[in-house]
Amino acid sequence: MEEQLRASSGYAVAQLERALKQAVSAGDRDARNRARAKADRWRAVIDGMNGGTLEVGSRTPVADTPAWVTLEVAHGGFATGRYLAEEPPTPDELRWGADRESVNRYFLSDQGRAELLAALRSESYRIDVPEEAALPVVAWLIDRGHHEQALDLVTELWPLLGRLRFTPRFQPRPKPAGDLVRLSTVGAVQDGLRAKVSSGQIETMLTTLRVWNPLYDRLVELWCETVEGELPRLDGDHVVGGWPCRTTPEGWAERRARWLLDHASAGASPRNAKSNFERLRRALENSDVLSARDVGWVRRALANTITKHGAPGSEARAALRGAQAVVAAKPTHAELARVLAGRLDRYPADGGLTELDPLAEDAAEGVPIPPRLLAKLSRALEAPVETLVERGVIGSGEVLATVLPQLSSRALAANIADPELAALFTQAYGAFRRRRGLLLLNLEHQVRLDELPWIAALAPLRAGRADASRQAGVVLRRATLLALDAFPQTILPNPLVRELGALAVQSGLKVPLVEEVAADIFMGTFTVKWRAAAEITSRVLAGTLYARYYDLPETWQAPRLVRRWGKPVAADFAELCRTRADEAGRRGSGVAANGMVLEQSQILTTHNLAPLVDALDLTPRIRELAPSLAERSFDWLVRRLAMPAPHRHAALHAVKNAAYAWRQAIFYLSFADVAAQRECVAALATRATAVPRLAPAVEGLARVVDGGPCATRFVGWSTGGHWLLGDHA
Known part of the structure; x- marks a missing residue:
């Protein structure tokens, strides 16, 4: 039996240290509180891993917990051990029971089920966590006569009836009309x-303009009232003019007392101890016992400010304070x-x-x-997804993945004839897609929607309706084209890949979509879908610029499959990726070596581009867009590489992402004619002058466009330093 690999707690310890530093150094209270909460989550991860109650890397990381339970997941896929649906009854729920089990049991009663059904009919409920759809499904099944399915579902929920909230929140959830979506709620x-x-600097500046400057002007004016003769001023380094403390006008003592009171009310002064303000203030507090030296300092401070800003009431000082008042008045x-x-x-x-x-x-x-x-x-804003992309509200494939369930959930729910159940399914699906993915090892896969017991109970009732399949296909094509056109330089992120995969299944298409695998948890092998995607890539791109540049296999032999961790894997595909990585200069083992193998898997599969273009018959549209997509990808990577990196890790990350954009650009360019390819590469050569080290890669691509070999192929991962950073293997 194969050894099961386990995750190390080292990453969690590093994240805890980072969160604790943020909790101490953050500039505002909210940021400190967020950092403390993050630190608490990482403490829970570390305690669970050390105590044996958490098995990070498994799809069931929490002991004695079914895979379908929604877990709190920290950055990197580390489960904390907390159930997101576990919470005590809210004050509104106490009328149904004193604890969670009592509340859940109430909604299994005739009266409770009637309340759930009424909420389903009026759609006056909200599902934030997938578990909250469970008892509404039970109520619907019983109401429609599906007693056996309802009993099986309750049996599966029963062990956690006292811990998890299986009921929705009874309040309306406004939803966008038609095919509109929104990124967030009001x-x-x-x-x-x-x-x-x-910011602290802005607050300090405004306090100075609104509070301290008026106080300062009054302070200067008070001392000027005591000057006999001309007001002091500077003549070079010397003070000329009259002396303070030579006269005391009527009412001066009262004005002094009022100023000192106003100053005390204003709080601590931001001025340093040697400033003119502080010298005059201290002198005012001790005006009855000033020495000749103290009076001299008062005279010097008055001369400083009068020379620089003008005397109280002068045009110069009024103009300065007027300009500052305009700034201070702005919100x-x-x-x-x-x-x-x-x-x-x-x-x-x-x-x-x-x-x-x-x-x-x-x-x-x-x-x-x-x-x-x-x-x-x-x-x-509620608008078509294309509009939100155009406005910059959706600025990446990751963000697109967060709003796409609003469209795909409706497409998937179209298989359900009952409108009440379809609405329930739509909310449950949206909540499921908000689950954070776990870090998985041993070729485990993330929990799928149909593994939720209440969704599985509905499987017989979700007929494969032709209209629903067509609707899913329309959404799939629309989302794919939008992602490629809006973000041509980036690979499809995993959440978006999963969403596109669900739509493909609903539409009846078999598309081998593959996820991006982190190099630090790569298991050294690939499941069979990677090989299937590579076969499609070789067929779709045969003879093209991409195939020549990356030297794609022209044909594939019968697959050689073996089993690892109980799953079939494509041994020949993994061997080919390792061989190609070795030819590219891979040495030894470790994260970078893994990254080189993974990059070859992405090259051989185009990381989903060729399979999607093939399955959705997008070739005509991609041909129209090809020059623009390629140029925008090249432009992005040149700008990215031209930006100075703050440290070595950031520089390596920039090179990796630039290489991915390079690969995307070559894919698009493969759908353009040779003239367009040459024009695009010529424009790239001009832009690339901003990154001189990129020149060999540009020249290599130009030679391939002209039918020759490539001397310098641009890839992102390397074990011996990267030539683009001036390193030498």
């Missing part, structure tokens, strides 16, 4: 706006953020925004809302 945007605070971004948050009060917190113009009006006459704050409002 309430979440509002919370973000209200949490915004001004800060934090104040404007609170104005925007207040405007959102009239919208449902769980809903979205159909338009932004009414919210974008000036906060006051001549004070517009800054574009950066308006951009935050756009997160709640």
Whole structure:
């Protein structure tokens, strides 16, 4: 039996140390609190791993816990051991029971099921965690006469009835109409706006302008009233003019006392002890016992400020304070953020925004809302997904993956004839897609939707309707083209790959979509879908620029499959990736060596591009877009490489991502004619002057376009230093 690999706690310890440092050094209270919460999660991870209650790397990392339970997952896929659906009854739920088991049992009763069914009919419920859909499914099954399925489901839920919330939250959940989507809710945007605070430097500056400068001017004026003759001023390094403390005007003592009281109310002064302000203040406090030396310092301080800014009441000083008053009167971004948050009060917190113009009006006459704050409002805008991409609200494939379930859930729910159950499924699916993925070893796979017992109970009722398949296909094609056109330089991220895979299954397409595998947990082998994707790639790209540049296999022999950890794996594909990595200069073992093998797997499969283009018949559309997609990918990678990296790790990361963009560009360029390829590479050569070390790769690509061999192939991973960084193997 093969040894099961286990994850090390070293990463978790490093993350805990980092969170503790942030908790101490963060600039504001909210940031410190977030860092403390993060540290608590990493402590739970470490305690669980050391105590044997957590097995990180398994799809069931928490002892005695089914795979379907939604877990709290820290960065990197480390489960903390906490169940997200585990919570005591809320005050509103106490009327149904004093603990979670009592509440769940109530909703298994006739009266409780009736309340659940009423909520389903009116859609006045919200599902935040997948488990919250479980008892509504039970109620629906019993109501429709599916008693056996309901009993089986309750039996599976029973061991956790006292811990997990299996009921929804009874409040309406506004949803975008039609095919509109939104990135966030009004309430979440509002919370973000209200949490915004001004930087410490800005707050200090405004306090100086609004509080300390007026106090300073009054202080100078008080001392000027005591000067006999002309006010002191500087003549070079010498003080000329009259002396203070020679006269005491009527009411001066009262004005002095009022100033000292106002100063005390203002709090601690930001001025240093040797400033003119502090010298004059200390002298004012001790005006009855000043020595001749003290009076001399008062005279010097008055001369300093009068020479620099003018005497109290002078045009020079008035002009300065007038300009500063204009600055001080302007609201800060934090104040404007609170104005925007207040405007959102009239919208449902769980809903979205159909338009932004009414919210974008000036906060006051001549004070517009800054574009950066308006951009935050756009997160709640309900619009077609293409519009959100165009506006920059969706700025990456990862963000696209978070909103795509709003479309795909409706496509998948179209297989359910009952509208109440379809609406329930839609919310359950959205909650499931919000689950964070686990770090997995031993070729384990993430929990799938149909593994949730309440979703599995509905499987017989989800008919394969032709309209639903077509609808899923439409969403799949739309999302794929959008991702490629909007973010041509980046590979499809894993959450998006999973979403596209679900749509492919619903639409009846067999597309071998592969995930990006982290180099530090690579198991040295690949499941059979990688080989299937590579075969499609060789067929689709045969004879093209991509095939010649990366030397793709022209044909594939019958697969050689073996079993590892109980799963079939493509041994010949793994061997080919290792051989190609060796030819590219791989040495030894470790993360970088793994990365070189994985990069070859991405090259051989185009990391999903060829399989998707083939399955969805996208070739005509890609041909139209090819020059633009390639040019934008090349432009992005040149700009990325031209940016100075703060440290070695960041530089290596930039090279890796640039190589991925390079590969994407060559894929697109393979669909263009030779003339367009030459034009694109010529433009790249001009742009690449900003990164002189890229020249050999550009020249190598140009030779392949002209039908010759490639002397310098651009890949991102290396075990012996990278030539693009000036390293030598």
